[in-house]
Amino acid sequence: MECASINGMGLRERKKRETVQRIAETALGLFVERGFDAVTIAEVAAAADVSVNTVYNHFRVKEDLVLPPDEASADRLAGIVRAREPGVSAADAVLAHLRGEIRRRARTVGLSPGFGRVLPMMLAAPTLAARLRDLGAQMVAELATLLAGEAGAGQEDPVPGLVAAQIGWVHSLVFGEIGKRTVAGESPEDIAKAAEDLLDAVEGLLGERVRTYATRKES
Incomplete structure (x- = not known):
């Protein structure tokens, strides 16, 4: 059971990373094509096939889709x-x-x-x-x-x-x-x-x- 739990956590984490990457790549493509200000979070969510809430769960504000805090960090x-x-x-x-x-x-x-x-x-x-x-x-x-x-x-x-x-x-x-x-x-x-x-x-x-x-x- 413990092994299955660990494997399950690993699978969930991998799926989470894949979702985050898909949202970010989709958003970047839309921003480059149409301009950052012309694209809404709802449009990003629809193009990435996720809910708006899912986007906000991973990206606090729209700018984080381009400058994620873990990469563009003040630290x-x-x-x-x-x-x-x-x-x-x-x-x-x-x-x-x-x-x-x-x-x-x-x-x-x-x-x-x-x-x-x-x-x-x-x-x-x-x-x-x-x-x-x-x-x-x-x-x-x-x-x-x-x-x-x-x-x-x-x-x-x-x-x-x-x-x-x-x-x-x-x-x-x-x-x-x-x-x-x-x-x-x-x-x-x-x-x-x-x-x-x-x-x-x-x-x-x-x-x-x-x-x-x-x-x-x-x-």
């Missing part, structure tokens, strides 16, 4: 830094993570197939564009809080916030470069090369204090 930069290995600084952790995503052509940096059609749709929708802008600021704030906690910095110490802002600037710069080239219709290979070249240039410009700040100590 992104802090999470990368939190997971760094001993001997790695906060800035180097983010630089290395970005390089890895670029080389994998990851969806998280907009290098997955078909993103060239998705980005213009996102930028054309005021609520999505605003959410993207707000997300960048939230990422920097979360990172600043993490760095201040690790350093034991007081509220009046500006350094954690300044370092977080520098790291956030690099992150935004890379995303901006990818976005600009995506809208221009460049190939993912060319975009990835340009993004890595940009990282090389930025890495050489960052000051030593930023590059070495919050280096995780060996345990």
Whole structure:
């Protein structure tokens, strides 16, 4: 009975993931075709063959269908830094993570197939564009809080916030470069090369204090 229960939970979880993926992919197709603001949740539900309540059970608001919280998270930069290995600084952790995503052509940096059609749709929708802008600021704030906690910095110490802002600037710069080239219709290979070249240039410009700040100590 216990084995059957475990198998049953596994099947339910798999079906849930499949439903979530089907809803998201259906919604994205409709948004790209007709525009984000022109499509209703009821139309997404009908096209995905689910109820409106099912859509809202998995996606709190319409914008989550394009920018799911588990992928477009305010904790992104802090999470990368939190997971760094001993001997790695906060800035180097983010630089290395970005390089890895670029080389994998990851969806998280907009290098997955078909993103060239998705980005213009996102930028054309005021609520999505605003959410993207707000997300960048939230990422920097979360990172600043993490760095201040690790350093034991007081509220009046500006350094954690300044370092977080520098790291956030690099992150935004890379995303901006990818976005600009995506809208221009460049190939993912060319975009990835340009993004890595940009990282090389930025890495050489960052000051030593930023590059070495919050280096995780060996345990």
